[in-house]
Structure formats: structure tokens, C-alpha cells
Amino acid sequence: xxxxxxxxxxxxxxxxxxxxxxxxxxxxxxxxxxxxxxxxxxxxxxxxxxxxxxxxxxxxxxxxxxxxxxxxxxxxxxxxxxxxxxxxxxxxxxxxxxxxxxxxxxxxxxxxxxxxxxxxxxxxxxxxxxxxxxxxxxxxxxxxxxxxxxxxxxxxxxxxxxxxxxxxxxxxxxxxxxxxxxxxxxxxxxxxxxxxxxxxxxxxxxxxxxxxxxxxxxxxxxxxxxxxxxxxxxxxxxxxxxxxxxxxxxxxxx
Amino acid sequence: xxxxxxxxxxxxxxxxxxxxxxxxxxxxxxxxxxxxxxxxxxxxxxxxxxxxxxxxxxxxxxxxxxxxxxxxxxxxxxxxxxxxxxxxxxxxxxxxxxxxxxxxxxxxxxxxxxxxxxxxxxxxxxxxxxxxxxxxxxxxxxxxxxxxxxxxxxxxxxxxxxxxxxxxxxxxxxxxxxxxxxxxxxxxxxxxxxxxxxxxxxxxxxxxxxxxxxxxxxxxxxxxxxxxxxxxxxxxxxxxxxxxxxxxxxxxxxxxxxxxxxxxxxxxxxxxxxxxxxxxxxxxxxxxxxxxxxxxxxxxxxxxxxxxxxxxxxxxxxxxxxxxxxxxxxxxxxxxxxxxxxxxxxxxxxxxxxxxxxxxxxxxxxxxxxxxxxxxxxxxxxxxxxxxxxxxxxxxxxxxxxxxxxxxxxxxxxxxxxxxxxxxxxxxxxxxxxxxxxxxxxxxxxxxxxxxxxxxxxxxxxxxxxxxxxxxxxxxxxxxxxxxxxxxxxxxxxxxxxxxxxxxxxxxxxxxxxxxxxxxxxxxxxxxxxxxxxxxxxxxxxxxxxxxxxxxxxxxxxxxxxxxxxxxxxxxxxxxxxxxxxxxxxxxxxxxxxxxxxxxxxxxxxxxxxxxxxxxxxxxxxxxxxxxxxxxxxxxxxxxxxxxxxxxxxxxxxxxx
Numbered sequence: 001x002x003x004x005x006x007x008x009x010x011x012x013x014x015x016x017x018x019x020x021x022x023x024x025x026x027x028x029x030x031x032x033x034x035x036x037x038x039x040x041x042x043x044x045x046x047x048x049x050x051x052x053x054x055x056x057x058x059x060x061x062x063x064x065x066x067x068x069x070x071x072x073x074x075x076x077x078x079x080x081x082x083x084x085x086x087x088x089x090x091x092x093x094x095x096x097x098x099x100x101x102x103x104x105x106x107x108x109x110x111x112x113x114x115x116x117x118x119x120x121x122x123x124x125x126x127x128x129x130x131x132x133x134x135x136x137x138x139x140x141x142x143x144x145x146x147x148x149x150x151x152x153x154x155x156x157x158x159x160x161x162x163x164x165x166x167x168x169x170x171x172x173x174x175x176x177x178x179x180x181x182x183x184x185x186x187x188x189x190x191x192x193x194x195x196x197x198x199x200x201x202x203x204x205x206x207x208x209x210x211x212x213x214x215x216x217x218x219x220x221x222x223x224x225x226x227x228x229x230x231x232x233x234x235x236x237x238x239x240x241x242x243x244x245x246x247x248x249x250x251x252x253x254x
Numbered sequence: 255x256x257x258x259x260x261x262x263x264x265x266x267x268x269x270x271x272x273x274x275x276x277x278x279x280x281x282x283x284x285x286x287x288x289x290x291x292x293x294x295x296x297x298x299x300x301x302x303x304x305x306x307x308x309x310x311x312x313x314x315x316x317x318x319x320x321x322x323x324x325x326x327x328x329x330x331x332x333x334x335x336x337x338x339x340x341x342x343x344x345x346x347x348x349x350x351x352x353x354x355x356x357x358x359x360x361x362x363x364x365x366x367x368x369x370x371x372x373x374x375x376x377x378x379x380x381x382x383x384x385x386x387x388x389x390x391x392x393x394x395x396x397x398x399x400x401x402x403x404x405x406x407x408x409x410x411x412x413x414x415x416x417x418x419x420x421x422x423x424x425x426x427x428x429x430x431x432x433x434x435x436x437x438x439x440x441x442x443x444x445x446x447x448x449x450x451x452x453x454x455x456x457x458x459x460x461x462x463x464x465x466x467x468x469x470x471x472x473x474x475x476x477x478x479x480x481x482x483x484x485x486x487x488x489x490x491x492x493x494x495x496x497x498x499x500x501x502x503x504x505x506x507x508x509x510x511x512x513x514x515x516x517x518x519x520x521x522x523x524x525x526x527x528x529x530x531x532x533x534x535x536x537x538x539x540x541x542x543x544x545x546x547x548x549x550x551x552x553x554x555x556x557x558x559x560x561x562x563x564x565x566x567x568x569x570x571x572x573x574x575x576x577x578x579x580x581x582x583x584x585x586x587x588x589x590x591x592x593x594x595x596x597x598x599x600x601x602x603x604x605x606x607x608x609x610x611x612x613x614x615x616x617x618x619x620x621x622x623x624x625x626x627x628x629x630x631x632x633x634x635x636x637x638x639x640x641x642x643x644x645x646x647x648x649x650x651x652x653x654x655x656x657x658x659x660x661x662x663x664x665x666x667x668x669x670x671x672x673x674x675x676x677x678x679x680x681x682x683x684x685x686x687x688x689x690x691x692x693x694x695x696x697x698x699x700x701x702x703x704x705x706x707x708x709x710x711x712x713x714x715x716x717x718x719x720x721x722x723x724x725x726x727x728x729x730x731x732x733x734x735x736x737x738x739x740x741x742x743x744x745x746x747x748x749x750x751x752x753x754x755x756x757x758x759x760x761x762x763x764x765x766x767x768x769x770x771x772x773x774x775x776x777x778x779x780x781x782x783x784x785x786x787x788x789x790x791x792x793x794x795x796x797x798x799x800x801x802x803x804x805x806x807x808x809x810x811x812x813x814x815x816x817x818x819x820x821x822x823x824x825x826x827x828x829x830x831x832x833x834x835x836x837x838x839x840x841x842x843x844x845x846x847x848x849x850x851x852x853x854x855x856x857x858x859x860x861x862x863x864x865x866x867x868x869x870x871x872x873x874x875x876x877x878x879x880x881x882x883x884x885x886x887x888x889x890x891x892x893x894x895x896x897x898x899x900x901x902x903x904x905x906x907x908x909x910x911x
Contacts, residue, residue, distance in 0.1 A: 017823060035526045037658075043531055043774070050772045050827070055818050058826055060319060062492040064532045066654060067417055068323040083657070090657045115463055116824040119319075123440065126320050130432040134425035135384045139304040139723045142378035146339060149393025159386035159411055162418060166322055195384045 004034045006098035010045060012057055013105045018113050018121075024103075034094040038081065039064060039071065041093055042104075059118040066090040066230065069165030072172070073118045074105040079169035079228050087167065087230045107168055109177040111215045122168050124214040125182060131210035132203035133186040135195050148194050158192035161185045163231045170225035170233075176217030181225035183211050184241035185233045191244055201248035208245055255509070256882055256896045259684040260364040265902050266346075269368040272685075276728055277735035284309035287734050288742055290457055290472030292444045292499050294321030296416070296715055297698025298478030299423035300722025306430030308727060310734075313470055314427065314436055315459055317443045317494055317829070322424040325480060325492040326718060329416025330537035330651065331400065332408035333380075333715040335373040340397050344405040346370045351903060353713060356402040356582050357678070357706020358856035358872065359905040360512070360880075362898065364685060365703045372724040373716055377409055379723055383422040387411050399542050400711035402582035402910075408712045413537050413651045419715055423722070442468070443829065444499045447475060447506045447694060448753045454506075454694035455743055456750065458757045462829060465822040467754050469745035473737045474693045474730060477503055478722065481677035481699040483516065485837045485844065486789070487781020489674035490522060490535040496833040497840050500681050500700050508689035509882035509894060511682035511702035513840065514848035517709055517857050518790050519675035520546075520586035523658050523668075524606040533673040534658055536609070537651055538711040541579045543614035543644070544668070546570050546586070548598040548607050558600070558608055558667045569593055577910040584708040584857045584870070585910060587672035591790050592868060594671070601669045610667035615640035672790060676714060678705040678857065679847075682882040682896075686729035687721060690882075695730065697721035702880070707856025761821055764831050769814030773830045776811045780804065780834070780841055788845050793861045797849040801842055805889060808838045843883060843891060850893065853877045865907075874905055 007030045015022030029045050036044070039061055046056035062070040071088040075081035081091040096102065104118065112120040162185070170181035187204050190196030196203070219238060226235040261268040279287065287310050291302040294316040302314040316324060336349035349370040354361055377395070381387065387409050388396040397406040411418040430436040439459065446458040448469070456471040482497035483489040504510045521536045547566045554561065569589055571578045581589075590607050593599065600606050616633075619640025623631045631639075641664050645652065655663045681689050681696035683703055688695050698718035705713065743750075787800035811834070819825040854863045854870035855877070863871045880896040 033527055033529060036529045037531070040529045040531050044529060047772055047774060050816060050818055051770075053818070056827060058824060062318060062323055062494050063325060063328045064493060065328055065534045066657075067328050067414065068318070068325070068492060069327075070319060070323050085653075086657065090654065092657065092660070094660060119824065122319060126322075126428060126431075126438075126440075129425060129428045134429040135382065136429065137379075137382045138307040139300075139379055139426075139727070140375075142375070142382035145337070145377045145381040145387075146394045148381075150389055151393055152389045152391050155386050155389045155393075158384075159388075159418070162386050162411075162421060163414065165417075166320065189386065190384050193384050193386065195382055 005031050006034070006093070006096060006100070008032055008096065009101040011101060011103045012117070014057070014117055015114050017116055022114065032093055034092070036093045037064065037089060038075065038091040038093065039089050057118065058116040061089055064089040067165060069167035072107050072120060072167055072169070074107070074172065076103050079107070079172040080230055085230055085232050107172040109171050109216070111177060111179070112168060112171065122166070124216070125166050125168065127214065128179065128183060128207055128210050129186065132199070132206040133190070135190065136199060150193060154192050158189050161192070161233060161237050162189040164233050165231055167230065169228050169230060171216065173224040173228035174217065175222065175224065176220060178219045178225070179211050179214070179216040180219040180238050180241065181229065181233055181235065183207055184237035187244055188237040188240045191240065200244060201252055204241065204244040204248050205252070255690060255884065255894050256682065257684060258362065258896060259686060260362070261685065265363060265367050268364050269371055273728055276732035279731050279735050279738065281309050283738040285311065287311065287737060288313070288472045289730070290470055290475045291315070291478060292457065292476065293324065293478035293480060293700070294424070294427065295324035295326035295478060295480055295698060296420055296423055296718030297700070297722045298324070298476070299420065299427045300719050301476055301478060301697055301726050302436050303423060303426035303430050304723055304727050305730070306433070306435035309435070312430070312436040313439065313472065315439045315442045315444055317441065317462060319441055321427055321438060321440065322421065324420065325495050326420045326715070327417045328492065329715055330413045330535060331539040332398065332410035332415045332712040333376065333419060334400065334407050334710070334712045335377045335409060335716065336370050336407060337374050337377060339395060340406045342405045344407050348405065349373060349407065352403050353704070353710060354706065354903050355908060356710040357708050358870065358908055359706065359874070359878070359900065359903070360855055360898065361704055361706030363900060363902060368725065369704050369717060369720050372720045375724055376716060376719045380419055380422050383426060385411065385418050385422040387418070398539060399580060401538055401541060401580045401586070402577070402710045410539065413539065413648060416715060419719065423719070443832070445502065445757045445832065446753045447503050447691070448750050449506055449691065450743060450747065450749045453692045456745065458753050463824050465825060467757055469750045469754055471743050471745055473734060473740060474695065476695045476697060476726065477681065477700050478697045479700045481680065482837070482840055483674045483677050485780065485841050486674040486784045487777050488525065488530060488533050488785070490519060490533050493532060496836070498833050498836045500696070501836040501840055503681060503689060503691065503694055505885050506691060507885070508691045508694055509682040509884050510679070510843060511880050511882045512679035512707070512847065513844045513883065514788065514851060514858050515678035515707050515856065516674060517583055517676035517678060518587040518672045520583055520590055520672050521609060521670045522673035523655065524601060524603060524671040534654065535673070535675060536655060536668060536670060538583070540609060540648060540651065543647070544579065544609040544611050545613055546579055546607055546609055548593045548600060552597040554600070558610070567598070574910045581910045582708055582710060587790060588859060590672055606669040606671045608667035609670045611644055611663065612667070615644055615664070618643035676709055678702065678707060678709055682880065686732065687726055688729070688733065695726065697726060707858055761828070761832070764815070764828065764835070765817055765821055767813065767815050767817070769816045771814050771816060773815060773817065773827055773834050776807065776815060777830070777834045777837065779807055780838060783807070784841050784844070788848050791859050791861050792848050794849065797845045800845045801849070804838060804842045804845065811835065811838055842889065846891065847881055847883065850881060851877055872907070878905070
């Protein structure tokens with residue numbers, strides 16, 4: 001792979017805290033290697049800001065290998081930036097060229113208030129899981145792991161939904177700020193397994209109710225969520241969610 | 255000072271006996287007992303959920319924005335369990351034996367046996383929670399091999415096993431949060447242990463969003479805060495992984511055991527430049543199918559694909575025919591370093607070896623062709639079929655590799671090099687996972703107990719969940735049974751006040767330095783000292799030098815660090831400074847421990863102690879002990895030794911030939 005260096009202009013959303021008014025600031029960064037990750041480029045910029053006596057840019061990040069789901073920013077208007085099926089931390093600078101201007105913003109959604117600069121509060125996702133995103137089984141009650149065979153296709157489909165990293169890019173990509181892809185991934189993960197079956201009606205009803213309470217928008221099936229999802233969670237999960245919701249609504253006994 | 259409290263009786267009945275006789279707490283009393291859990295990875299989330307289910311009042315803390323993001327999430331390959339579903343000769347004893355041997359005879363027999371005993375329950379529990387493990391067409395669970403074993407006992411979910419297990423534990427935790435049994439504090443960092451009358455009775459935590467300090471009471475405090483590999487700056491750990499909670503405990507009297515036992519993982523993506531912020535692991539499961547090699551010619555300039563078969567040195571298969579590419583991590587890492595040091599390394603830095611899937615692709619392709627009844631397919635078609643199989647097994651890892659390096663590992667071999675991955679050392683705990691401070695416990699990677707001097711692949715997830723789901727619920731109860739008369743202490747107690755004052759003073763001191771150098775620059779320099787002198791190979795002089803350099807660096811840090819912003823706000827630079835200050839002290843202790851241990855064992859390789867063919871040379875007569883260090887003051891520790899008694903396994907020179 002050929003390497004090259006580049007000089008860039010980075011326009012970043014700066015906001016002191018959740019109450020403050022934010023604004024864009026422009027910074028120029030020099031000699032950025034194409035081998036760097038996007039967050040390493042921000043590290044370089046931050047080190048320069050610190051030396052200059054300015055405040056570095058606050059952003060969420062942790063594992064830097066695309067699995068913890070903590071990094072969350074729009075890069076040139078797209079959640080997680082230009083690459084397909086990718087998180088911000090796995091985006092590398094070879095995606096850009098010398099002289100580019102890159103615009104960086106935090107997730108924009110009423111349900112994800114800004115904490116500082118590029119950091120947002122995604123605890124709404126935790127509360128949606130609290131509403132029913134689990135199997136009610138206490139430790140110690142389990143039967144042997146092989147006592148219930150699970151059809152491989154169902155297990156694989158469940159896993160494909162369970163791969164969701166809870167980053168919130170689906171919400172950020174949606175013009176309605178809908179959390180349907182996130183929610184549907186959890187509902188599908190559990191509904192596809194026999195272990196999740198006993199609670200499938202209450203789970204879907206409660207989780208949808210919580211999602212509505214958190215202030216996420218409605219789903220209008222534009223598919224932006226699926227196109228943006230770093231883990232390629234399929235929009236067919238939303239169809240499954242609707243099916244589960246309808247079924248629960250029609251057959252609920254309480 | 256060290257009483258391991260190992261139950262008497264034969265090894266295989268110790269845990270059963272313990273459970274049969276330990277004290278219990280009745281449900282009404284559990285509601286009055288408060289437990290603090292710090293960290294929400296596999297150990298913390300499983301412990302908090304399980305203790306909540308039992309009825310304790312639990313408070314759980316994590317510095318991330320959600321408990322689901324703890325670094326257990328990044329574990330790739332799998333989790334071991336002695337289920338013997340494959341009928342290939344596995345058993346509890348064999349898992350126990352492999353772990354003791356893999357740890358180079360520096361782990362406690364009783365703890366490891368218990369770990370093997372509960373391993374099967376973990377799989378059952380996770381399946382019941384809806385963890386979507388990989389399955390065979392018959393609907394049963396699938397297994398694969400990992401290093402240091404000759405059976406298939408590793409359960410997995412593609413290359414995302416840690417994620418799936420953590421989501422399982424996280425969901426169990428959130429269920430308890432919804433039920434009101436657990437109160438969750440995200441974006442909080444523990445900065446002190448509060449002791450009253452010698453017992454751990456709470457913590458001081460900082461709300462990272464508001465920047466304020468908080469006091470929290472607990473009848474017991476559980477540290478489930480992971481390992482300290484980030485002392486090396488570059489490691490496979492997450493950026494936020496830190497030693498702070500464990501270090502505060504250490505300074506409050508908890509002994510730190512075997513701090514120098516660090517695992518260097520053989521298969522990571524090599525460093526590409528000075529800007530590097532972290533290293534990415536390529537799962538050990540890849541060694542099931544990938545073959546590791548370097549060119550036979552020094553300073554080879556041809557591309558990997560242009561080097562003919564007979565000019566390649568499959569050095570692991572050559573040196574260790576019995577285990578081949580599946581030797582344990584310490585052995586594989588040293589072998590890679592040896593080849594690169596000798597001048598056979600590849601890539602621009604020459605600090606890399608190849609991990610090649612070409613053979614596996616052809617092998618799988620032929621199997622698929624056979625299945626489809628097309629034995630006479632051309633090579634191109636066979637390769638295409640084989641790539642599909644490899645993609646299903648390791649697709650996410652291959653994608654990750656391509657994103658980072660820009661190279662396609664289906665076409666050219668991966669370049670890999672060892673990197674810091676896991677720390678076997680940690681807070682000293684007894685059989686009940688209690689540290690030397692009463693009421694203070696350490697679970698998972700944060701403790702030292704189960705992996706000796708080297709951890710086998712797929713055993714970290716096993717240990718974290720064993721401690722949280724199946725060990726602590728019993729051992730904590732045994733101790734809390736004595737506390738049913740102790741009322742919750744008001745956090746206005748002078749001990750809380752004093753602890754909070756101390757934390758506040760330290761933070762103010764850090765902020766008032768207003769020096770010139772960034773926190774990151776200090777961390778990088780510490781990392782370089784540690785990697786060069788206390789990394790994959792260590793020697794006496796180097797370690798002495800490292801101790802001096804770290805002491806100097808610490809002084810410089812406390813006089814010239816620059817932390818922008820203020821205390822009473824979200825301030826990631828301040829958070830980092832708090833952590834790096836502790837790493838600077840830990841680094842010195844690690845070198846001290848490595849200097850003290852005049853032998854090589856597992857991940858601890860002293861160049862002055864090796865066999866003629868370059869293998870680790872243990873000294874069982876003098877060093878068959880756990881080195882537990884007691885903090886005495888700045889740069890001062892007292893060494894306590896816990897002798898390791900092997901009643902069942904006979905320690906021998908480890909051989910994978």
C-alpha cells in the first residue's frame with residue numbers, strides 16, 4: 001500500500017456543555033499520514049491544541065477496533081464517515097486527500113443531547129434495553145447448553161442482529177431520528193431464539209413504549225439506517241419488529 | 255499477611271465442600287446489605303447482575319458511557335469450557351491441567367480447578383440468556399481449538415465472542431437495573447477506596463460529566479476493573495483501560511501480585527508509525543487455519559506471494575511439531591521476536607511475520623468441492639469456494655485487517671507481530687477473591703489468581719464470568735453473613751470526608767502544575783521504557799535502568815504536565831492524567847517484580863535465564879511462589895511470598911515439541 005502525507009482543514013463542532021451554544025471552529029492540520037486512523041488524526045490535532053494552550057476536542061472513543069460502539073460523529077455529514085460498514089475509529093486517512101476540508105459534528109438527535117463537543121448522551125439506549133431487552137433468567141437456572149438444539153439458520157440470523165454495537169449511527173442517519181433499527185435488532189436477536197420466546201410479546205410492547213418515551217422519531221422506511229450501520233444490521237429486522245409488535249398487540253391477554 | 259484460605263481435602267472436592275459449608279445470608283438480610291461493583295465488563299456485569307438477582311443492594315460503576323462498552327466487548331476468539339461435546343478426550347481435569355501447564359506452573363491449583371469445574375455452567379448460563387453461539391447444522395453448539403490444548407473446547411460467536419457474552423451479561427444487568435436491584439453509574443470513575451476500621455466500606459467516585467466527587471457506601475467493594483496492559487501505552491486494550499481502581503486499592507493496603515506477568519499476544523497488526531494510538535489483535539483462532547512463516551533468506555525483498563514454498567520457514571511447525579502453529583501465546587511471541595531479531599522479519603519495519611491462509615483456503619475449497627460433488631474443479635474455482643468458507647469463519651477479522659492496513663488478506667498473507675494484550679498479574683486475592691484488605695474483592699483480569707505466568711487463549715472470558723456468575727455469589731455471602739448487624743455507614747463519616755479531601759487535593763495538584771508537556775506525551779514515554787526494558791525480553795541491567803528512568807519521568811510528570819480545562823466539567827485530559835499518574839507508579843513496581851524474579855516463566859522472559867535452545871528456564875526451587883507486593887511509600891514495597899504447592903500436577907519443563 002502506498003503511503004502519502006496530507007494537509008487538511010478540519011471544521012469541528014465545539015460546544016462547552018449541554019447548556020452552551022455551540023459553533024464550528026476550523027483548524028488546519030499538517031503532515032497527516034494516510035496510514036493514520038481518523039481518530040489518530042484528531043489525537044494529533046488535540047496535541048497541537050494542548051501545546052497552544054487551547055482546549056482539545058472532546059470525543060467519545062474507547063476500543064478503537066470497531067466493536068465498543070463508543071465513537072460517534074458525523075464526518076462530512078455521514079455518520080462514521082465515508083466508508084461502508086465502518087465505525088469512525090476504523091476509518092483511515094487514506095480515505096482523504098491533500099487539501100481536503102473535513103466537517104465533524106456530534107450525533108444530532110433530541111434523544112441524544114450533547115455533553116461536550118462531539119460527545120453525546122446515549123443512555124436512552126440503555127433504558128430501551130431495561131424495558132425488556134433481556135431473557136428473564138437468573139444465574140444458576142440454566143439447563144445444559146445442548147439440550148435445546150437451535151436451527152443453524154435461526155442462530156445465525158439471531159447473531160447477525162445481535163452484532164449491533166449500540167453506537168447510534170442509525171438514529172443519526174435517520175431524518176426522523178428513529179431508533180427502530182437499534183430496537184428491532186434487539187427484538188429480533190431474542191425473538192429468533194427459543195430462549196427469548198416466552199417473553200416475546202411483553203418485550204416488544206414494552207421496548208417500543210420506552211423508545212417512544214425517549215423522544216425518538218417514527219420510522220418511515222427510508223433505509224438510511226441500514227445503509228449507514230457499521231455492522232450492516234438489516235432493515236428486515238424492522239419488518240420482523242413490526243410483525244412481532246402486531247402479533248403481540250393482537251394476541252395480548254393482558 | 256497472606257492466607258489463601260484454600261479449603262482442605264482432595265482437589266476435586268474443595269469447591270463442593272466449600273459451597274456445602276459456607277455461610278449464607280437470608281433474603282431479608284440481603285436487602286440490607288449494600289455492594290459496590292466497579293467495572294462492568296464480563297466480571298463486573300455478571301457479578302452485579304447475579305448479586306442483584308440474589309437480593310443485595312448493588313451499585314455498579316463504569317467510566318464508559320454505557321456498561322455495554324467495557325473492553326470485554328473486544329474479545330474475539332472464544333470461551334473455553336470442559337464440556338467434551340466433541341468427544342475428543344476433554345474433561346474438567348484436562349482443562350485444569352492445560353491451564354496450570356499453560357501458566358507455566360505459577361497458578362494456584364485450587365483456584366484453577368474451581369475455574370474448570372464451573373466452566374460448563376457458564377456456557378449453559380449464556381445459552382439461557384440468549385447468547386447466539388456458533389452452531390452446527392444439527393442445532394448443537396460448535397467448538398474450535400485454541401493454543402496450548404489438543405482438544406476442541408472453545409465456544410465462539412464468529413470473531414465476536416466477547417461482544418456476545420458481554421451483551422448477555424449487560425442485558426442481565428439492565429434487567430436488574432429495571433427491577434431496582436442495581437443502581438447504575440455510567441461515566442463515573444472510582445478514585446479512592448474508603449476504609450473504616452480496616453475494612454473497605456465504600457469508594458470516592460468522580461462524575462466525569464460534571465467533574466464532581468461523590469461518596470458511595472458499600473458493605474463490600476468489588477473491583478472488576480480489568481488489566482493494566484495500557485502501562486505500555488501501545489497495547490490491544492481500549493484507550494480508557496487503566497489500573498487506577500486497582501492501584502488505589504493497592505495503596506490502601508491490597509497486595510499486588512506478580513505485576514510483571516504480562517501477556518504479549520503473538521498475532522497483532524504491526525505498528526505503522528509514531529502516530530499509533532493502539533494495536534489491534536487478530537484473534538488466536540486464526541492460528542487454527544493460518545500458517546506462520548518468514549522467508550528463509552535474511553533481508554528478503556520479494557513479495558510474500560513470490561516466495562516459493564521451499565524458501566519459506568514455517569518456524570513454529572519446525573520448532574514445535576506437536577503443537578505447531580497452536581503453541582501457547584508466550585512461546586509463539588518469543589519465536590516471532592527471535593526470527594525478527596535475527597533479520598528475517600518482513601514488511602517495511604521488518605518487525606513482522608506472515609500469517610498465511612493460502613493453504614487453508616485451498617483445503618476448505620477442496621472440501622466444499624467434494625460436498626458439491628465436483629471433484630474436478632479448477633484451482634481458481636476451488637480457491638473461490640475456500641475463500642467463502644474462510645469468510646464465514648473469520649470474515650470480520652479479515653475486514654478489520656483490510657481497513658487498517660489497506661491490504662486484502664484473502665490475497666496476500668497478513669503481517670503480524672506480538673503486542674501487549676493481557677496482564678496475568680493483579681491484585682492478590684485468596685480463594686474467596688478477597689484482597690488483603692477485608693471487604694475488598696477483585697474479580698476477572700483485575701486479580702492474579704488463575705493464569706499463572708501465561709494465560710491460555712479463550713480463558714479470560716471463562717475466568718471473568720466464572721468469578722462473577724459462580725464464585726463471588728458464594729464467597730461474598732460467606733463474608734457478608736458476618737455483616738448483617740452492621741448498619742450502612744452515613745457518607746458524612748470522617749473517613750469518607752478525609753478520602754474525598756485527599757482525592758480533591760490530588761486533582762487540584764495535577765491541575766495546578768500547568769507545565770508544558772501533554773499527558774499523552776508522558777504516557778508514550780513510559781510505554782517506550784516499559785516495552786524496551788520490561789517487555790517481551792527482560793534483563794537485570796535493563797530493569798535497573800528502567801526503574802531509574804521511570805522515577806525520573808514521574809518527577810517530570812508532576813512538575814511539567816499540562817492539563818487544559820477545569821475540574822468542574824467534562825475534562826478527558828484530566829481523566830487521562832489521573833490514570834497516567836498511576837501507571838507511572840505501577841510501571842516501577844512491574845520492573846521491580848521482574849528484577850526480583852530471577853527465572854523465566856511464561857510471559858516473563860529473562861534473557862539471563864534461558865535453556866540452550868532459547869526456551870524459558872524456570873527455577874522451581876527458588877521461585878515457585880506468588881510475589882505479593884505490599885505498598886510502603888513512594889518507591890517502596892515489601893515482598894510477601896505465597897508458596898505454590900502442587901499436590902496433583904507435577905511441574906515439569908513445559909514442552910510443546
